[in-house]
Amino acid sequence: MTDTHTEVTPDEAIVETTPGCEPVRPVCGIRDILDRIGDTWSVLVTIQLKLNGPRRFGQLLRSVDGISQRMLTVTLRRLQRDGLITRTVLDTSPPQVEYSLTAVGNSLTNILKELVDWAATNRADIDDARRRWDQSVTEH
């Protein structure tokens, strides 16, 4: 046994035991949650809601720089589907729609905050590393 390594599916390695998680199934399900973090706009929209509290569609459209109307809709639907935000139609005229974080959604924002802070802290190092890499590649 010279070559010891955890020969398991990723998720079993990550969380000690995952009940009902078939080892056969590739990636085993954590990815589809990580995907929500990974897509272009979810994190930015979520953090807007954390920082500013409940927000209307148009407000989000203005405050999330660069997002299109379509992608805001798509992003909000995905977050809503996952139960991370709620959608409330206000009884105004014309009707307005307000989005808020759920408890689950809010619990995620704490980690996202760390992640964003990490990115801010290390962005100089990372940019340097990328420059060095790209340099050594173009020379090659």
Add this chain to the structure above:
Amino acid sequence: MTDTHTEVTPDEAIVETTPGCEPVRPVCGIRDILDRIGDTWSVLVTIQLKLNGPRRFGQLLRSVDGISQRMLTVTLRRLQRDGLITRTVLDTSPPQVEYSLTAVGNSLTNILKELVDWAATNRADIDDARRRWDQSVTEH
């Protein structure tokens, strides 16, 4: 001022002030770091390296379930480019290649661990929410 909201670019909202960050530039640069978290394999490969220490190409290929040879190569190059991992050619025959986390890479894994734990903790809730959503949609 009845409609108060932070009318700023996302990154300015996230980290109080981002020196040298043009508000004009969409998303302003944190996204390209978040992208590394968001792609399909980076997190899983990184966590393998955290859990098992330095690892060879073939070992990673076996322990990251479902990854192809090509995508492992691509993922490792990206992580290397960002300075999150190092690549060491061992003086063996045939030559072997070992990948390890850098200090920066390791600092990221702590947050990733939280994220993965969060996903594991909330996966039931999220799956339920998704089922309810999909149900109410198909009924529509």
Add this chain to the structure above:
DNA sequence: CGGTATCCACATTGATACTG
């Protein structure tokens, strides 16, 4: 105001085959 619908360009990924 808060969306949908359609179309399209581009990036990401996977399968397969080949290599030093």
Add this chain to the structure above:
DNA sequence: CAGTATCAATGTGGATACCG
């Protein structure tokens, strides 16, 4: 063993136009 090259499929996001 540790890759690279090529190609095809799929997904993601943006532009635009229209709607209740």
